[in-house]
Amino acid sequence: NAGVTQTPKFQVLKTGQSMTLQCAQDMNHNSMYWYRQDPGMGLRLIYYSASEGTTDKGEVPNGYNVSRLNKREFSLRLESAAPSQTSVYFCASSPGRGRPYNEQFFGPGTRLTVL
Amino acid sequence: DAKTTQPTSMDCAEGRAANLPCNHSTISGNEYVYWYRQIHSQGPQYIIHGLKNNETNEMASLIITEDRKSSTLILPHATLRDTAVYYCIVRPLSNFGNEKLTFGTGTRLTIIP
DSSP states (O other), X not given: OOOEEEEOSEEEEOTTOOEEEEEEESSOOSEEEEEEEOTTSOXXXXXXXXXXXXXXXXXXXXXXXXXXXXXXXXEXXXXXXXXXXXXXXXXXXXXXXXXXXXXXXXXXXXEEEEO | OOOOBOOXXXXXXXXXXXEEEEEOTTOOTTEEEEEEEEOTTSOOEEEEEEXXXXXXXXXXXXXXXXXXXXXXXXXXXXXXXXXEEEEEEEEEOOOSSOOOOOOOOOEEEEEEO
């Protein structure tokens, strides 16, 4: 199993450009999450999806949109990138509904720089 | 979710036990203690969780005080590969699929050769 995969690994954008970060998991998990991590900080939740077809805002959703394309895939879109969105983005998944312990499994991250 | 307090950094000699403390004095009765770690440039990795009993798995042991206001993660024989930031997180057990994790800044553990 590959676990949680993310593409791309690195990306540089100019202010105002848009892009989509891709995430996929092969563990048949119901729940998926997007976090961002700024230098020297802990992770902050952007959006999450408790199950296919549902999405909810996390702690820092402004400037982002998400799509739960199917059970495997959860994408994060920046419509108009800003320098404040320079960060490392992590996708995670967990078994979800019906599985109370629900440890989260994280991908390797996407390092995004907005100039 | 209850707030946690951890030391900013710690050192431990290779081969010795690493003991990482965490204070969670406002923990509620239905909240579990989770530990994750993040090795440099990688995504966080789940280590262990517990409610009130001590727990052990292949990676670590978790000791929770009787009043549940603090806990200690123990890595029994630390190796260089255990150098990482360790996060202590408190949150309720849930099966709704919306288990948001609130990460603080954690403890940076450095294993010294």
